[in-house]
Amino acid sequence: LLYYRQNNLRHLSIxxxxxxxxxxxxxxxxxxxxxxxxxxxxxxxxxxKEPQFIIPSAIAIKESAKVGDQAxxxxxxxxxxxxxxxxxxxxxxxxxxxKYPVRHGLVEDWDLMERFLEQCIxxxxxxxxxxxxxxxxxxxxxxxxxxxxxxxxxxxxxxVPGLYIAVQAVLALAASWASxxxxxxxxxxxxxxxxxxxxxxxPVVSTYTVST
Numbered sequence: 442l443l444y445y446r447q448n449n450l451r452h453l454s455i456x457x458x459x460x461x462x463x464x465x466x467x468x469x470x471x472x473x474x475x476x477x478x479x480x481x482x483x484x485x486x487x488x489x490k491e492p493q494f495i496i497p498s499a500i501a502i503k504e505s506a507k508v509g510d511q512a513x514x515x516x517x518x519x520x521x522x523x524x525x526x527x528x529x530x531x532x533x534x535x536x537x538x539x540k541y542p543v544r545h546g547l548v549e550d551w552d553l554m555e556r557f558l559e560q561c562i563x564x565x566x567x568x569x570x571x572x573x574x575x576x577x578x579x580x581x582x583x584x585x586x587x588x589x590x591x592x593x594x595x596x597x598x599x600x601v602p603g604l605y606i607a608v609q610a611v612l613a614l615a616a617s618w619a620s621x622x623x624x625x626x627x628x629x630x631x632x633x634x635x636x637x638x639x640x641x642x643x644p645v646v647s648t649y650t651v652s653t
Contacts, residue, residue, distance in 0.1 A: 480637025496528030501537035570599035610643040
């Protein structure tokens with residue numbers, strides 16, 4: 442689905458003007474691409490031949506009584522929310538609990554997912570989210586609720602001007618076009634996607650995944 446921020450009467454005109462400026466800026470800068478998997482996350486920019494970063498989809502947060510309770514963490518946000526590590530650094534952080542926001546291809550903890558995306562954008566891609574469009578991936582049969590949560594984080598927390606969420610299998614077919622051995626460029630085929638936590642066999646017909 443393609444999401445765009447909608448104008449809203451509660452927004453001041455200065456904010457609307459700023460958003461339009463950011464949309465123009467995003468049209469000149471490459472889109473950010475983030476593919477969060479169960480085991481690894483791939484980061485980069487549109488038109489790159491390969492990901493700029495490949496990091497473990499892990500986050501280390503300070504050990505405390507509230508580590509396992511997502512709802513409590515949201516009510517007690519503070520300085521400790523800035524004290525976390527992602528990727529390879531998560532495994533080197535002593536005294537921190539290593540968590541995985543994604544399990545079996547689906548987001549399990551949205552609070553941790555938001556923190557994870559924060560460092561993906563600012564620390565690794567070193568991008569201002571307001572100045573870039575974003576392409577994120579989702580597994581087949583992802584629920585509308587999960588898609589809405591993702592859009593909410595990207596628009597409300599990071600204020601991105603535009604977002605496209607694509608099924609991983611469809612992107613895999615599109616990526617096959619880069620191979621010289623592929624004579625017919627089509628978005629129809631069967632994709633076998635074997636990841637760290639789940640394997641999918643997905644029929645795709647003209648960009649649409651076929652489910653039973």
